[in-house]
Amino acid sequence: MTMTSMRDPLVGHALDGRYEILERFARGGMATVYRALDTRLQRVVAVKVMHEGLGEDGDFARKFDREARAAARLSHPNVVSVFDQGHGGGRPYIVMEFVEGTTLRNVIGREAPMTPLRALDLLDPVLSALATAHEAHLVHRDVKPENVLISERGQVKVADFGLAKAISNQTSTATAGVLIGTVSYVPPELVVHGQADTRADVYSFGIVLFELLTGRKPHVGDSQYEVVFAHVNKDVPPPSSVRGTSWRISRDAIPPYLDVLVQTACARDPERRPRDARVLQAMLREARSALLAGVMDDPELTVRMTQPLGFADATAPHVPTLTTPTSPSSPDHPAAPVRHGLAEPVEAALPEPPTTASGRIRTTFTEDDLPRLPRPAERRPADRRPTDRRPAERRPDARVRRRPAPPVEPVGDEVSRPLLEHARRRTRRARGRGLLVLLLVLLLTAAVAAGTWWMASGRWTAVPPLTGLERGEVVSAGTAADLDVTFAEAHSETVPAGQVISSSPVADTRVLLESDVEVVLSRGPERYAVPDVVGKDVDAAERALVEATLAVGEVEEVWHEEAAAGTVLDADVEAGTEVRRATEVGLTVSRGRQPIEIEDGTGRDAADVGADLTDAGFEVETTRVHSDTVEAGDVVAQSPASGTAHRGDTVTLTVSEGPELVTVPNVRAMGVEAATRTLEQAGFEVETARAETNDLGLGYVASADPGFGTEAPEGSTITLFLI
Known part of the structure; x- marks a missing residue:
């Protein structure tokens, strides 16, 4: 058990009698996050409790409740669900989905700087969550790696929607707290004007992307105020200038269009940024598609990244157009995009098809594109004579009729006929060769176009959204997308049994046809x-x-x-x-029977000793003996006298009855010697004395003390009085 968490006074306490706080999970500048048990629904949740003082203002409490309700309306697989909100001891709190895993901050610490493709794959779900919030007119205001959670299954979730806005509206002190806590990601307009819209989230996201690509933040300083000053007055540098690796020598380097995407998202002027996360996601996905296709430099795509308005209506990932290399010496054909991993030897073996000024393949042809074929000399039949009649097409009432041309007759004698036949054969062969060349050009052009389409788009498909679907629906969607779907099962606290928890690759990922997609089906809560x-x-x-x-x-x-x-x-x-x-x-x-200490009662009053032993749980037995040394009623001996025993065990007490009494024999009138022997045999000591009266000197016993017939302790002294 985690005993250190008991130091927090809330641990062990139930908020509103429902949310039992189990342990403190994390502590930030504005709130503390606890792992708690929803005793009503028996599920583990995360409870974020504001620090003391934030909930004392009634206006803040109302704004906090409003923002929490707005965040709770967000329903998206990449958004941490908000279950409940309330107030406990004057401190507002919200109850959220508990995500077991790590944060993007920890991933950055382990992996950054990342490859561009890895960074874009990690952040695409973040943009999906932000886009859903922006469409619901909700601005996050605190996009940072600490608010991006990654579950043990790899699912990315964004937390704290609306909370930053509620806190920033509390007081100037609270606003300062928000800025100080996230200065590395704060947009300039929030510092200067204290106002932000969806483009503020775009700026913060761009800073996070910069950090994933480079392993560090774009603006650093000795104090937080220096960092804030840099956000307001300095542009974010291209990530490649920090990495230092050129895209010309490494496919893991940062291409120019990704540099421009980061700088556009981090533009200090909000008007130059994408208007919301949905537009930025379209730009990011087009950059990712170019990376997947091996395109490391595309001037047209780089220019487009500076014009986010061109992506405003994007609804699907953009597939970059692969162009056919043209002569580098031609001024009308700029250099083709640089690619890695494409089949350049095959392209080199094909003839150059017609291209546009931008270097892209032209699929339509003009007369100038066709091969120049030799044409036979035009002749005029010898028997054809000029006529003064107007051509039929010039007569209004004439019908145009096409008739076969009259046969060409040889001119001159019969010797010219072979020459004419030879000319006709040459003309037919030339026409056949021209048609063959034209057909070859068309076939090769079609092959190049088809190959380009196949390489760039035809052999690719996108993983459909599968989260929340059932097994049959997943099979149908995978068949429609020409993908091979395999299934695995896992427990989930939030996804009902039989529905999809996640897929790998994730939705909208561009993959080859017949690729394997692993889908994890929920087995329901693990119990x-x-x-x-x-x-x-x-x-x-x-x-x-x-x-x-x-x-x-x-x-x-x-x-x-x-x-x-x-x-x-x-x-x-x-x-x-x-x-x-x-x-x-x-x-x-x-632990077994409890041992009890035994106290020695020897020499004490037997009644007192017995009472003490009984109170301690022992059984007491007593025996009685005569004792010359121990007074009657006191304990002569005890067994056991010390040590320990168990409740119900027996302790034996030996109690003194005093010394043993013996009857003094009657030795009156006996001689002193005979009387002494008799008394000594009875166990007495004997002393003699002269009687004070009637002392005749005869040596006979007259009386004794104690007297004859009385009882005296054995061993005591008997005094004989002689006459």
């Missing part, structure tokens, strides 16, 4: 039943939890008078309850 571990040995209980894909939580050991040590007495989650993978289950384990 496992808690096994019954009560009564088992603790080791067996832990094995059972691990086999059930659960984890052992805090183990508490308690004394138990009946269960053996190591036996599980209780679990904090009831057996059979359906919980998520790796849920921690706390156990209560027996």
